[in-house]
């Protein structure tokens with residue numbers, strides 16, 4: 165276990181990732197055999213310790229789906245209306261369940277044009293057609309819509325002879341049925357022919373593809389969502405769909421924030437992760453005033469597009485914040501997950517965070533340039549770039565005020581900026597590279613799993629000359 169007093173940094177040094185190095189230790193397995201299973205929050209286990217940040221250039225449904233399929237979790241940003249945020253969460257939940265419960269349906273008297281609009285808005289390719297009593301009358305798919313005039317009634321364009329299943333159907337039988345009848349959607353009905361769910365071929369066939377996927381008890385991908393501690397309505401509405409809520413405030417250790425968060429925790433059933441925290445006192449005080457805290461999000465001012473430290477000269481570097489939170493939890497004798505948030509650039513930063521007590525890492529910058537990020541792309545000098553912006557940047561604050569009529573900006577100054585990042589391609593590759601890098605780090609450090617990295621890792625302060633390179637090397641992209 166890392167002890168700050170052994171490192172000589174106990175009371176006088178706000179450090180970060182580059183100040184330390186993991187020392188090599190004996191291991192009896194190969195890096196590929198190392199387990200990255202960890203906790204995101206009290207009730208949520210991940211297969212890789214990676215979380216995408218709740219930023220509007222990082223995490224909406226597409227990113228959250230990719231994270232969950234690959235073993236991590238995405239936190240949907242809150243720079244949108246409550247309805248929009250819930251829709252993003254629902255998209256994740258619909259992405260891969262066996263039986264979709266929250267089915268988007270249409271009435272037979274609606275027009276084909278309305279059906280097409282619904283399909284587009286929800287990103288789906290077919291709608292069961294039901295009457296006022298939720299009885300199944302037919303199904304209308306993208307194909308029916310494409311070949312019919314938009315003015316005609318759904319009832320005249322839908323397929324009426326629908327193959328259905330009952331709730332007891334297994335994934336295997338549903339695949340057999342869909343193959344036999346060459347259909348992609350299988351409505352699930354009760355004894356009175358009322359619609360109770362929907363099975364899609366895509367979802368069922370994907371189940372075997374993502375072995376590391378993080379799923380809830382219904383087989384749906386897990387997802388979290390960001391909330392303001394002052395937005396009880398949003399928290400309550402979201403809590404019906406998400407696996408966890410994550411408070412999204414740069415300085416959690418504030419009496420009003422803590423009091424409002426208490427109300428949220430009392431009113432929702434799901435896990436609530438609190439943050440951001442940056443000091444031992446902040447963690448101790450917050451935990452003394454709040455019950456059922458499911459995780460701690462820590463780090464203030466280290467984010468890639470964060471200007472807090474420049475503007476205010478305050479902050480708590482992410483690794484220091486992890487160490488502070490760990491000390492507080494050790495003092496209290498409780499074990500809740502610590503999430504290292506801000507400034508993480510590579511697998512090594514994650515490894516050292518875990519060695520200091522983190523359970524997982526939250527990343528904006530590393531995912532922002534990916535295909536799945538909901539950000540504009542531009543071409544500059546023949547290369548592709550995607551936008552990454554701080555949630556405290558001028559433009560993000562303006563959007564918040566425009567979309568959320570209850571939004572109140574408590575600060576009068578922007579604490580974030582914008583940047584264009586080279587396009588990185590698919591987030592799956594980033595996740596796999598991070599996982600491979602983390603396993604390599606753990607292999608050196610002698611840790612077979614996350615718990616061992618948290619408890620056995622040996623860490624030393626590093627001198628600035630320790631890894632100096634010859635000065636005449638020319639690296640790719642450099643000119644001398």
Ligand code: XMP
Nearest residue numbers: 217467468470506507528529554555556580
């Ligand atoms: P990275 O370095 O991974 O950091 O991009 C992501 C984290 O940065 C925080 N964040 C901000 N911090 N001003 C800040 O001071 C901002 O505008 C801002 N936007 C995001 C947040 O904790 C995120 O997870």
